[in-house]
Amino acid sequence: MKHVDIYTDGACRGNPGNGGWGAVLVADGREKELSGGEPLTTNNRMELIGAITALEALKYPCEVTLTSDSTYLTDAINKGWLVSWQAKGWRKADKSQVLNVDLWQRLPPLLETHKVTFVWVRGHAGHPYNERCDALATAYADSFKD
Numbered sequence: 001m002k003h004v005d006i007y008t009d010g011a012c013r014g015n016p017g018n019g020g021w022g023a024v025l026v027a028d029g030r031e032k033e034l035s036g037g038e039p040l041t042t043n044n045r046m047e048l049i050g051a052i053t054a055l056e057a058l059k060y061p062c063e064v065t066l067t068s069d070s071t072y073l074t075d076a077i078n079k080g081w082l083v084s085w086q087a088k089g090w091r092k093a094d095k096s097q098v099l100n101v102d103l104w105q106r107l108p109p110l111l112e113t114h115k116v117t118f119v120w121v122r123g124h125a126g127h128p129y130n131e132r133c134d135a136l137a138t139a140y141a142d143s144f145k146d
Contacts, residue, residue, distance in 0.1 A: 001063040001115065002027060006054045008068050009123070009133035010046025011141045018144040019043065021050030022136025024129050025057065032057075033132075037140035044072050046137065048103040055110040064116045069123030069130055077118045082107060 005026040012019040020037035034053060037046065047070035055064070068074055076082045082104060085091065090098045090105075098104060110116070121127050123134070 001061060004058065004062045004064050005129075006051070006064055006066045007129035007133050008047070008050035008054055008066065008070075008073075009130060009137045010043055010048075010050050010070065011134065011137035012041060012043040012046055013141045013144075016040050016042050018141045019046040020137040020140025020143070021046040021053070022133035022140070023050050023054035023057075024132055024136075025054055026129075027062075033136060035136040035140050037137070037144070039144050044070070045100055045103060046141075047073050048100055048107075050133070050137070052103060052106050052110065055114060055116070056106075058114060062114050064114050065119060066116055067119045067121050067127075067129065069121055071120060074118045074120040076104070077107075077111075077116075078120075 006023060008023045010021045018039050019041035023034040025032045051066060051068060051073055085098045090101045092098055121130055123130060
């Protein structure tokens with residue numbers, strides 16, 4: 001399997017507010033940047049959409065290291081929350097509905113296709129790719145006219 005490093009970030013001007021996401025895919029010494037956003041969204045939605053869109057951009061099964069500053073994303077995978085939520089009909093331990101179900105439901109098929117390792121990195125701490133993703137995300141969030 002080909003190895004791809006993916007870096008993602010989400011941003012929101014207000015929460016909810018105008019949002020953006022950014023992703024950088026790195027493979028074979030080449031980089032590809034992706035970005036997008038939505039008006040009136042949340043930071044967590046942007047974090048998820050950035051990761052999902054980056055994984056969906058892969059054209060064939062890959063071994064992926066996905067690095068994000070979102071504990072919402074990385075903990076859901078690494079601590080088994082996603083598997084538990086899915087098994088419980090998208091309910092949390094307290095029986096309340098999982099937020100952003102529409103996005104979380106897009107992840108399991110991607111995780112079956114690709115071998116993904118999720119890595120958390122502290123945001124705004126000088127990690128070059130995290131900083132680049134943040135710049136992409138905030139630029140998109142700022143592009144919406146109020």
